[in-house]
Amino acid sequence: MSPTDLTPHRLPTIIRCAVAGIVATAVFLGLADILARFFAPSASPLVALGNTIIELSPPALQDFAISTFGNNNKLVLFISMAVGGALLAGLLGILAGRRLKTAGAVFSVIGLVFISVVLRRPDTGWVDVVPTVVGLGMGLAALTALVITARPRASAAPEDERPPAASRRAFLGLAAAGTAVAAVSLTLGRSVQTFTQDVATSVGRLVLPSPAVRAAIIPDSASVGVDGVASFITDNSEFYRIDTALVVPELNPEEWTLRIHGLVENEVLIDMSELLSLPLEEHHITLACVSNPVGGDLLGNATWLGYPVRELLARANPLPEADMVLSRSSDGFTASTPLEALTDSRDSLLAVGMNGEPLPAQHGYPARLVVPGLYGYVSATKWVVELEVTRFDQDTAYWTERGWDERGPILVSSRIDVPRALETLPSGDVVIAGVAWAQHVGIDAVEVQVDDGQWESADLASEVSVDTWRQWRYVFPDAEPGRHWVSVRAVTADGEVQTGERQDPIPNAATGRHRIDFEVE
Template identity: 45%
Template sequence: MRERLWAAILGITAAAAVLATAELIAIFVGPQSSPLFAMGSLAIDLAPLWLKEAMIALFNTGDKVALFVMLGIALLVVAAVAGILEMKRRYAGVLVLVVVTALSIIAVTTRAEASAVWALPTLLGMGAGILVMLRGRRLLAAWIEAAGSRTEVPAASNSTTAESLSRRSFVTFAALTSAAAVVVGVGARLMNASSAAVTAARSAIRLPKPAVPAPPVPAGAELDVQGITPLITPNDEFYRIDVALQVPRIESADWELKITGLVDHPFSITYDELLALPLEEHVTTIACVSNEVGGNLIGNATWLGYPIRDLLAKAGPAADADMVLSSGPDGFTAGTPIETLTDPKRAAILAVGMNGEPMPPEHGFPARMIVPGLFGYVSATKWITTIEVTRFADAEGYWTPRGWSALGPVKTASRIDTPRASQRVGAGTVPIAGVAWAQHTGIKRVEVQIDDGEWQEATLATPISDDTWVQWSLPWTAEPGSHTARVRATDKSGKTQTKTEAPPAPDGATGWHTVSFTV
């Protein structure tokens, strides 16, 4: 039994050497060439729709952390098995390393914008892992032979016999190799993740004043109700849902957007050229299609950017083009109706600023798309580098072949922020309050039902625009006991959100948000 344990430790040590070496080499090749992140991205790409929904439902914005935990556990198991196999049959564990490396190379080299050189960190990591595996096997085999048994490694001894010397050699080798792998691997990962040059360059950016500033927030737009969602979502609280396991680090000086496809005049634009254009500022609410009824995968911010319709006008789209396929370095693509992007009444922008600062890296620096009225999976491409004018008949966005609708208009919805589910509140006048949204259509009315009673119309705050959510509140005289409140909204087109409950897939969740609480 002890022999298997030490053999498993050998396999884990070899795997640590693989990852540490790969992360170190990735500093010079590029952060995106990290095999661990590439394998994670491949897992996201290949995962069935039901599993993606379950991950987001269970872990919300922590889905990537959960994925890394599961990948880590899987890696430990495979590495331990490789070590045990190596001790049973020479080169069996090495073969496992080679197979896993081959899968990693496929994952790395099939990422967006990948090149053949991206395989180098994984290949060199495999070489280091094989060396550790072979050297460790010899040391462990010597210990087993000195102990006079191939089925059990004896307990530690302070004697200076051949057995204790061989034991010390193996333990020292495994400990020092593991420690070095942790130090090198963690250090390299931090360097790959932080990219000091990008951070410094972003900090030095001074965004120009908008040629078209956002209108002042009207009086009465934000209700004074404790527990209600802020009207403007702070950057560090804004939801993040994307397919990038590590945030792409792109220097603004290296960034370039290409407008191509079915256009008369394809062209490229740099970051400095973009900032020199007459930028517009808009307050816009955006939402993720994975948002459950009552969920928080939605936010409202002040965005600074340039109208996408003007970029497309310069390129001259073909008359039969009906879709724009936007993409970035993370492998994500979004298929957006061209009529939405060219609508002069819709503030669809290529955004460079968020709430008064350059776009945060995790939200798309240097630039991203913001399109009112469409779910993010068909419009909100982060770290955008390509806009391809095409047709829905000829191309698909990232999520469409994975079971989601090709078109993603945001549905009229509402949410109760306070009281929270299962909360205990005091008797007396209690505000029931929250937010409602119907981007680019606007909210006309919000109604609240308490304990299956009559629907009561809530008071709406003054909306910033039809492209933003609106706060609402209903004062209620609370009586002791258990109570249930539900909410529904009606948009300016006269459509009231449906009571029918439906999951997020394929085009957004439906149903009335309901909370139960105690007075």
């Protein structure tokens, strides 16, 4: 672009053309997004692109996004895509203002890229490119119409390149109409559904049977009675969600099946009707994300209802050389779980219920894996449809291919919930409290250090299960005015003391001790 392109007379035309590019691109993606509701989830070019970005992002970037934004990581991705896409679309519109045919060709190439992105998703076929093709055609038509009305008419005097008032009105009318079409389409399309809709309501809800084995009764003593400490059971709406699915898969329980195959004597296929007829068990189990930073909240405790995975694997009878189960989600995600963790005495479940309800869609409806003692990336596959019995030296999973530890045992850890970091408190006794966890091993003690003092024992709430977290409480007596700090460490039932060595989450979880500062008046 030459300097003359930015003269005062030329600048309004450039802006209009940039707007034309943004609106036309929004029409393209919006119409494709709403049409995709009648096709596979990844038929939406926005969803397919987002999933591809997640898949191809370097592990360090993915860990940064999860550690920094937590449950909002997908929303941040969508916002980033929107900002980046708007900038590129604006440049495309400016190009169209000068060379419409060239811009149309570039627009078409972008559409072909989106088609290829849609086709590479595991849940799509050739028919699923229809929304992108239709959206592309409408976007091209919108770009052409908008740019023609945005550019000055040939009869305009060289010294005044502003279009006549009638042309300006036509451009504004077209731009407003295109914006409305795009806004309505995106609002009702697949992308926004990611953040607003529980898709399980659209495919029916399971009616859960009563468990043959009920979870242990949670005593009042499982709580230390301090406001601000995470409750023993995490509400479904507050349970953390970390996965690679940009749009929640839509699985009809009447059509769902689980296939068990690989290094087994007998291949097993089970549907939902048979699964619900089995003697289901209910257990309290804490799940944790490997990307959880020290003191982070990417973990939660729930009461899960399901059938022991070891019983299903017993039907298949794994061969002696097998040592791993590769679980697959309906969206193509895989996790590598040590076979022994699914066949020993721990309460590993093929879960269908969570806190007395069918699994929420975002937490794996209609079925998922829940395995105590392992981080979710190697065990807690949502929307699970396949268990392949195999070997670690023969197969790899989604996250292990990206540099994470292949077995993912949960490390002992603890967190301070009260007081909050930098909170100002009145002088006198200060209550310090939080949670500690070492799933499938159990917490034996929690110790607190204040202002370089000695490590002091905290009071522990009752242990409900070695597979759940425990609340703890400590009173810092007669706190004097000024700045103070507190750190916490946990000790497992087998004597392991939580390390103070700081380590990033990659490859097998963050380590270190949670420390906060607080002020006493």
